[in-house]
Amino acid sequence: MSLPRNHWVLTFVCADLPGIVHAVSGAVVESGGNITESQQFSSSDTGRFFMRLQVESEAGREVFEAALAPVVERYAMDWRLDTVGRPLRTLVLGSTAAHCVNDLLFRRRAGQLPVEIPLVLSNHGVLRDLAGFYDVPFESLPVTSPESKAAFERRVLEVVEEHDIELVVLARYMQIVSPELCERLAGRMINIHHSFLPGFKGANPYKQAHARGVKLIGATAHFVTSDLDEGPIIEQNVVRVDHTRTPAELVAIGQDEESRTLTTAVTWFAEHRVLLDGARTIIFR
Amino acid sequence: MSLPRNHWVLTFVCADLPGIVHAVSGAVVESGGNITESQQFSSSDTGRFFMRLQVESEAGREVFEAALAPVVERYAMDWRLDTVGRPLRTLVLGSTAAHCVNDLLFRRRAGQLPVEIPLVLSNHGVLRDLAGFYDVPFESLPVTSPESKAAFERRVLEVVEEHDIELVVLARYMQIVSPELCERLAGRMINIHHSFLPGFKGANPYKQAHARGVKLIGATAHFVTSDLDEGPIIEQNVVRVDHTRTPAELVAIGQDEESRTLTTAVTWFAEHRVLLDGARTIIFR
Amino acid sequence: MSLPRNHWVLTFVCADLPGIVHAVSGAVVESGGNITESQQFSSSDTGRFFMRLQVESEAGREVFEAALAPVVERYAMDWRLDTVGRPLRTLVLGSTAAHCVNDLLFRRRAGQLPVEIPLVLSNHGVLRDLAGFYDVPFESLPVTSPESKAAFERRVLEVVEEHDIELVVLARYMQIVSPELCERLAGRMINIHHSFLPGFKGANPYKQAHARGVKLIGATAHFVTSDLDEGPIIEQNVVRVDHTRTPAELVAIGQDEESRTLTTAVTWFAEHRVLLDGARTIIFR
Amino acid sequence: MSLPRNHWVLTFVCADLPGIVHAVSGAVVESGGNITESQQFSSSDTGRFFMRLQVESEAGREVFEAALAPVVERYAMDWRLDTVGRPLRTLVLGSTAAHCVNDLLFRRRAGQLPVEIPLVLSNHGVLRDLAGFYDVPFESLPVTSPESKAAFERRVLEVVEEHDIELVVLARYMQIVSPELCERLAGRMINIHHSFLPGFKGANPYKQAHARGVKLIGATAHFVTSDLDEGPIIEQNVVRVDHTRTPAELVAIGQDEESRTLTTAVTWFAEHRVLLDGARTIIFR
Structure with a gap:
C-alpha cells in the first residue's frame, strides 16, 4: 500500500557560498524526497544565492523541517516551505x-x-x-x-x-x-x-x-x-x-x-x- | 500594342475639408490612372488630412501633374509625386x-x-x-x-x-x-x-x-x-x-x-x- | 443651430474598375458627408475591389441612399450602409x-x-x-x-x-x-x-x-x-x-x-x- | 596569487532517480567548484532526468572528471564536460x-x-x-x-x-x-x-x-x-x-x-x- 505523497515547494535565499546545492539536496535525499522542479540563480550584483525547489515526498512537514534545519542555520538562509497549489x-x-x-x-x-x-x-x-x-x-x-x-x-x-x-x-x-x-x-x-x-x-x-x-x-x-x-x-x-x-x-x-x-x-x-x-x-x- | 505602365506613389497633406478625396480621385480618373493602394487619415488633433496613393497609369509625369495642379492649388496641399520603387x-x-x-x-x-x-x-x-x-x-x-x-x-x-x-x-x-x-x-x-x-x-x-x-x-x-x-x-x-x-x-x-x-x-x-x-x-x- | 450629425459606416465590394473611388466620393460630397475613415484594397487574386468608409453627415439615410444608388448600380456593387457603433x-x-x-x-x-x-x-x-x-x-x-x-x-x-x-x-x-x-x-x-x-x-x-x-x-x-x-x-x-x-x-x-x-x-x-x-x-x- | 579560474559547462541525462542532484553537487564541491548556473528537468513523459550546470573552478579537467566518474557510472549517465564559450x-x-x-x-x-x-x-x-x-x-x-x-x-x-x-x-x-x-x-x-x-x-x-x-x-x-x-x-x-x-x-x-x-x-x-x-x-x- 502506497502512502499519500506530499508535494512541497521550497525557496531559499542566502549569501552565495560553495556547497549550498549539495547541502540542500542532501537534506531532500535524507527525508526521502524527489525533486520535481528546481531553479537557482547566483546574483553577481548582490552576491546572493536564490533557489526554488518542488519536492515530492511521503514525509510530513516535521520530518522535512528537521532535515533542513542544520542547512538553513549553517547558511543563514531566508527560506519558506509550502504545499504546492495551496491557495x-x-x-x-x-x-x-x-x-x-x-x-x-x-x-x-x-x-x-x-x-x-x-x-x-x-x-x-x-x-x-x-x-x-x-x-x-x-x-x-x-x-x-x-x-x-x-x-x-x-x-x-x-x-x-x-x-x-x-x-x-x-x-x-x-x-x-x-x-x-x-x-x-x-x-x-x-x-x-x-x-x-x-x-x-x-x-x-x-x-x-x-x-x-x-x-x-x-x-x-x-x-x-x-x-x-x-x-x-x-x-x-x-x-x-x-x-x-x-x-x-x-x-x-x-x-x-x-x-x-x-x-x-x-x-x-x-x-x-x-x-x-x-x-x-x-x-x- | 499596350503602352508601358507607370506606377506612381503620391502623398497629400492639407487642411481637412470636404471633397478632397473626390477631387484627387477625379484627377486620377482624368489622367487615365488606376488606384492600386490608397490610405487616408483625418487628424482630429491638428485638423489636417493625410493621403497616400499608388496609381498605375500609361500617362507620363507631365500629364499627371497637369491633372493634379488645380486640386493641389485649391486645397493648398503639400504633395509629392514619385515612382514606386525608386531608390x-x-x-x-x-x-x-x-x-x-x-x-x-x-x-x-x-x-x-x-x-x-x-x-x-x-x-x-x-x-x-x-x-x-x-x-x-x-x-x-x-x-x-x-x-x-x-x-x-x-x-x-x-x-x-x-x-x-x-x-x-x-x-x-x-x-x-x-x-x-x-x-x-x-x-x-x-x-x-x-x-x-x-x-x-x-x-x-x-x-x-x-x-x-x-x-x-x-x-x-x-x-x-x-x-x-x-x-x-x-x-x-x-x-x-x-x-x-x-x-x-x-x-x-x-x-x-x-x-x-x-x-x-x-x-x-x-x-x-x-x-x-x-x-x-x-x-x- | 446645428443639426444632429449622423456617423455612417459603408462597405462596397465590386469588380475592380477605374473611377470607383471618384464615383463613391462624389456621392458622399453630394450628400454633404465628410469622410472620417477610409480604406480600400484591390485584390490581384480575384480582381475585386473592396472599400470601407466612415462618413459624418447631417443627411439621413434616405438622402444618402439616393445619392449612392446610381454608383452602386453602375458598378454592380455589394454594399452595406450602417450606423457606426450600432450593436x-x-x-x-x-x-x-x-x-x-x-x-x-x-x-x-x-x-x-x-x-x-x-x-x-x-x-x-x-x-x-x-x-x-x-x-x-x-x-x-x-x-x-x-x-x-x-x-x-x-x-x-x-x-x-x-x-x-x-x-x-x-x-x-x-x-x-x-x-x-x-x-x-x-x-x-x-x-x-x-x-x-x-x-x-x-x-x-x-x-x-x-x-x-x-x-x-x-x-x-x-x-x-x-x-x-x-x-x-x-x-x-x-x-x-x-x-x-x-x-x-x-x-x-x-x-x-x-x-x-x-x-x-x-x-x-x-x-x-x-x-x-x-x-x-x-x-x- | 590567485590561480586562473576555469569555467565549465556540464550536461547530464539519465533515468530519473532520487539523489542525482545531491551526488552531482557533491562531486562539484569535492573538486572545489562553484555552480554559477544550473537547470534541471524531470520528464514525466519518458522518466528521464536532464541537468545542465555551469561551474567555476581552479581545478583542471582531470580533477573534475575524476570526481564525477563514480556519479556518472552509478546513474549510467550520458554526460558532457566542456569549456564555457569554446567555439x-x-x-x-x-x-x-x-x-x-x-x-x-x-x-x-x-x-x-x-x-x-x-x-x-x-x-x-x-x-x-x-x-x-x-x-x-x-x-x-x-x-x-x-x-x-x-x-x-x-x-x-x-x-x-x-x-x-x-x-x-x-x-x-x-x-x-x-x-x-x-x-x-x-x-x-x-x-x-x-x-x-x-x-x-x-x-x-x-x-x-x-x-x-x-x-x-x-x-x-x-x-x-x-x-x-x-x-x-x-x-x-x-x-x-x-x-x-x-x-x-x-x-x-x-x-x-x-x-x-x-x-x-x-x-x-x-x-x-x-x-x-x-x-x-x-x-x-
Whole structure:
C-alpha cells in the first residue's frame, strides 16, 4: 500500500557560498524526497544565492523541517516551505475599474489562479455585484479626505491581520498608499501600472502617448514601495498601436494589458516564483 | 500594342475639408490612372488630412501633374509625386558599431530596401571593410573637438548637396547633432535609440535596466529634432528578457532590436509611408 | 443651430474598375458627408475591389441612399450602409467551457464590444449562471443524437429568424455543424480553433503538441464552412511555451489565446471591418 | 596569487532517480567548484532526468572528471564536460539564399555566436563572395543527379571527419538529405523551415498562405530526422502579416524569421542548452 505523497515547494535565499546545492539536496535525499522542479540563480550584483525547489515526498512537514534545519542555520538562509497549489490568502483592493478585478475573480473560479480571496475592499461601491457573482465578500469605504484614507488603510491592516493575508493586490486601486502601509506590507503588495515607451509623467498619460504617437503601450506589475511606481518589476507586457487609435481606444487596449500582466504577476507570486534581489526580482518561471 | 505602365506613389497633406478625396480621385480618373493602394487619415488633433496613393497609369509625369495642379492649388496641399520603387538617395552616418549599418547594407543588396547609398560617413574607420564588401563608398572624419565636429557636419551638408540626399540615417552615429543640422535636415533625418520600460536617463542605460530588473527592452526609430531623443516616433519594438541576462547580453539583444527597427523605419520612409502630423507620425503601412 | 450629425459606416465590394473611388466620393460630397475613415484594397487574386468608409453627415439615410444608388448600380456593387457603433445582433453558441463566453459578455457590458446578445444557446446547462450574471437570456438543449442535434440546429435557425440575428459565434460550441447550417449562415458564423505549429490532426491536440515539444501555441478565428476548420481566417494569435508546461497548462494558455482572438474577430466583424475575398479575408483595421 | 579560474559547462541525462542532484553537487564541491548556473528537468513523459550546470573552478579537467566518474557510472549517465564559450566546430550547408548564412557569419564575427566555421559547403557558387568577406572557406559542388547528390553527401562526411565537426547547419540548403546522412548526423544536424498556421503541404507554401489569407507566418528550427521536417523542434517564431502582403513580401518577411530562428537555435546548441527527450527538446535557456 502506497502512502499519500506530499508535494512541497521550497525557496531559499542566502549569501552565495560553495556547497549550498549539495547541502540542500542532501537534506531532500535524507527525508526521502524527489525533486520535481528546481531553479537557482547566483546574483553577481548582490552576491546572493536564490533557489526554488518542488519536492515530492511521503514525509510530513516535521520530518522535512528537521532535515533542513542544520542547512538553513549553517547558511543563514531566508527560506519558506509550502504545499504546492495551496491557495494564497489574498486581499484585493479595487476602486471603480472592473477589468483587473474581473480577470482575477474569473480565473480564480476557473481554477487557474491559486489564491483565495476573503475580501474585495474598495473605495467605491460599483464592483459589489461583480464580487457577488463570484461569491467573494465585498466591502466599500469611501476615501475622500486624509482621515477617510487613514481609516481605509487601518481597515486594510485589520483585514490583513484577521485573515492572515499573504498578498495585497492593488487592482487599479488608484490611491497613493501611505509610506507606513508600504513599509508594513513590503514585499507582499503588488500594483499594476500602465507603461509607455517613452514614459510619461503627470496626468492623463494615454492622452500624452496619443499626442506623441507612440507605437507600443503596455503595463508593468511591480511591488509597491514608498517610491511611487518605482518598486521592483515583476512582469511587463506591451502591444502595438498605431496613429488611428483614439485616446479612449488606447485606454481599452491598455486595460487588457493591465489585466493579463497583473494576473500573471499574482500567479507567479502565489506559486512562490518571485524573489527579491535588492531593487530587482528573480522570477523562477 | 499596350503602352508601358507607370506606377506612381503620391502623398497629400492639407487642411481637412470636404471633397478632397473626390477631387484627387477625379484627377486620377482624368489622367487615365488606376488606384492600386490608397490610405487616408483625418487628424482630429491638428485638423489636417493625410493621403497616400499608388496609381498605375500609361500617362507620363507631365500629364499627371497637369491633372493634379488645380486640386493641389485649391486645397493648398503639400504633395509629392514619385515612382514606386525608386531608390531613395540616402546618406548613412555611422561610428564604431556595425550592427545597424550591416543590416541596412545587406538588405539593400538583397533588394529588400529601396535606397541607394552614395556614402557611409563615419567618425571612425572601423566600418570601412564592411562598406567595401557591399561596394558602398566610405569616408571617415574624426570627431574629437568642437572644431572637428563642425567640420564633420559641414561634410554632411556637402554630401547632402552633392548627391541631392533625401534621407540621412544615424545608424548608431552616437554624436549629438547640432541644432543647426537638425534644423537643416528636419523631417529627413532618422535616428535609432534604445528603449526601456521604464525609461532611464544618463549613462549606461543597459546597466540601469539590468539593475532595475526590467523584463522588456527595445528600440525606437524617430526623426531627429533638436530636442534630444524626443522627435516624432516612427517605429518601436521590444523583446522579453529576464534576470539571468548580463548587461552585455542586454546590449546584444538591444542591438538586434535597433537593427530591425531602424531598417523598418528607413523602408517605410523610402516608400513615402511616413508623414508628419505635428509631434507624431502617420504611418501608412 | 446645428443639426444632429449622423456617423455612417459603408462597405462596397465590386469588380475592380477605374473611377470607383471618384464615383463613391462624389456621392458622399453630394450628400454633404465628410469622410472620417477610409480604406480600400484591390485584390490581384480575384480582381475585386473592396472599400470601407466612415462618413459624418447631417443627411439621413434616405438622402444618402439616393445619392449612392446610381454608383452602386453602375458598378454592380455589394454594399452595406450602417450606423457606426450600432450593436450587432449576435447569437452565442456555447457548450461547457466558460472562457470565451465570459470574455464576450464581460466586454459587452464594459462597452468595448458593439454587440447585443439576445441569447446564449448551449448544449449544456453549466453556463446558465454566467449568462444570468450578465443579464443575458440562456437556453440549453442537449445534443446527444442525430435527432437532438437536428433539433438544436432548428432552434438556432428559429432564433436567427426571430431576432434577425446578424452574427452567430461558436464560443467553444464543440459540435460539428451540419453542411446545411453552414450554408444558411455562410459569411456570418465565426468559430474559434486552437492552432499549433505544426498543426495536429485528431484527438487531444494539446497532448500531441506537448509530445512534440512545440514552442508556440495559439488560436485562429475563422468563418465556418462545411470544410471543417478550413474557412477563411479572420485573426490569429500565438504565445510562447516551453518544455516545462504540462498538457493541462497548455490548455489553460491556449484558452486565453482563444478568448482574445475570438473577441477580436467579433469586434472587427461587428464594425464591418471583415470582408470576404474568395478563400481569404480583407481586414480593414 | 590567485590561480586562473576555469569555467565549465556540464550536461547530464539519465533515468530519473532520487539523489542525482545531491551526488552531482557533491562531486562539484569535492573538486572545489562553484555552480554559477544550473537547470534541471524531470520528464514525466519518458522518466528521464536532464541537468545542465555551469561551474567555476581552479581545478583542471582531470580533477573534475575524476570526481564525477563514480556519479556518472552509478546513474549510467550520458554526460558532457566542456569549456564555457569554446567555439563549436560547425559546418554550414548553403544553396543560393544568402539570408541565413549572412546572419550566422555576421554574428560569429561580432562575437555573438560561439562557433567556428571551417567551411561553407554549397550546391551553388553564389555565396562564395559572402563567405570570402567573412574569411570563411567556401566550396561548391553541384547537386543535379542522384550521383552528384551522393558525392555531395560524401563530401559532407569527409569534412565532418576531417574537422571533427560537432554541428551541421542546413542554412536553406534546400535539398532532401538521405536517410543515411540523417542517421550518421542524428542529434547534430539542424534545419530551418518556414512555418504557417495552418500548415501547408506541397510546393510554394507562401503562395498557399497568401491564398488562404493567413495572419501569422514564421519559422521552425529543428533537428533533421529522416522523417522530413518532422524532427524535434528547437525554436519557433512568428510575425503578423495582413491581406496587403504579396507572396513576394511574405517570402521576405519569412526569411527574416528564418534567419533569427536558426541563429537562436545554433546559439543554444553551441552553448549545450539543447537536450533531446524522445521526440522533443529540453531547452535550458
